[in-house]
Amino acid sequence: MRIISWNVAGYRACYKKGFKEAIEKLNADIICLQEVKCLKDELPYIPCGYDLYINPAERKGYSGVLVFSKIKPLNVVYGMGIEEHDHEGRLITLEYDEFYLVNVYVPNSKKELERLEYRMKWEDDIRYYLQKLMMIKPVIYCGDLNVAHEEIDIKNPKSNTHSAGFTIEERQKMTELLSIGLIDTFRNFHPEEIKYSWWSYLFHARENNAGWRIDYFLVSKDYIHKVEDSYIYTEIMGSDHCPIGIDITA
Numbered sequence: 001m002r003i004i005s006w007n008v009a010g011y012r013a014c015y016k017k018g019f020k021e022a023i024e025k026l027n028a029d030i031i032c033l034q035e036v037k038c039l040k041d042e043l044p045y046i047p048c049g050y051d052l053y054i055n056p057a058e059r060k061g062y063s064g065v066l067v068f069s070k071i072k073p074l075n076v077v078y079g080m081g082i083e084e085h086d087h088e089g090r091l092i093t094l095e096y097d098e099f100y101l102v103n104v105y106v107p108n109s110k111k112e113l114e115r116l117e118y119r120m121k122w123e124d125d126i127r128y129y130l131q132k133l134m135m136i137k138p139v140i141y142c143g144d145l146n147v148a149h150e151e152i153d154i155k156n157p158k159s160n161t162h163s164a165g166f167t168i169e170e171r172q173k174m175t176e177l178l179s180i181g182l183i184d185t186f187r188n189f190h191p192e193e194i195k196y197s198w199w200s201y202l203f204h205a206r207e208n209n210a211g212w213r214i215d216y217f218l219v220s221k222d223y224i225h226k227v228e229d230s231y232i233y234t235e236i237m238g239s240d241h242c243p244i245g246i247d248i249t250a
Contacts, residue, residue: 002029003028003032003248004026004244005243006033006034006215006243007105007239009239010036011038011066012042013239017237020045026243030067030071030094031068031069032142034103034104036054036056037061037062038064051068053067053069054067057088057089063090064089065105067094073096073101076093078092089105090105091126099137103143104143104144106143106144106146108165116167116169119173123176124173138219141182142215142244146164147166149174152194154196154212155211155212165214183220185230186213186216196209199240215241226248227249231247233245
């Protein structure tokens with residue numbers, strides 16, 4: 001089974017930049033998208049053979065996550081049941097036979113770190129939410145986590161120590177998240193590899209590979225033996241993020 005995650009930075013925009021061809025090439029069983037920025041009836045394309053699950057933001061043209069799945073889930077939950085968080089369309093949980101799949105678009109702390117305090121609250125609440133799921137069955141937590149965890153995950157660590165996505169506070173919350181029993185799959189399989197998943201549109205960042213690794217597949221440690229490999233598809237364009245993926249044994 002192949003699961004793909006991709007922050008498309010606007011599904012309609014990404015569709016015009018080769019989304020269909022990229023998805024056909026990746027040949028995934030489950031596709032998790034973040035920052036879709038549209039409603040169900042505004043989707044330009046639904047891949048053949050997939051069921052659709054979408055959690056849009058209340059604010060038009062903002063945030064939103066969706067999942068295309070060839071495998072019918074046992075149950076689907078939209079949001080985490082906390083009103084403070086659930087109006088921005090940032091979370092979908094699909095329950096399958098062996099695991100919960102949680103597709104997330106973590107809030108950005110913004111310039112001047114204006115949302116850092118809210119981000120800290122989100123991090124504590126999502127960690128508790130995932131812990132509750134993990135008491136029932138393994139969790140696959142994927143999406144745009146909006147944090148480069150270690151210096152290896154960012155091109156210019158020293159100049160970004162106070163930037164949203166690389167603050168001490170955000171990195172510490174990522175460490176706390178992993179401490180509940182989640183494994184960073186890419187770092188597990190590629191401990192020394194330098195590869196990024198997001199590049200600014202400014203200063204030819206992607207051309208110069210001045211990027212950040214802020215998109216992840218985190219998997220419960222008691223399920224990591226089922227993961228064959230973890231990928232970052234840097235060659236696929238269409239967004240300021242590239243897709244990431246994992247393969248799981250049947």
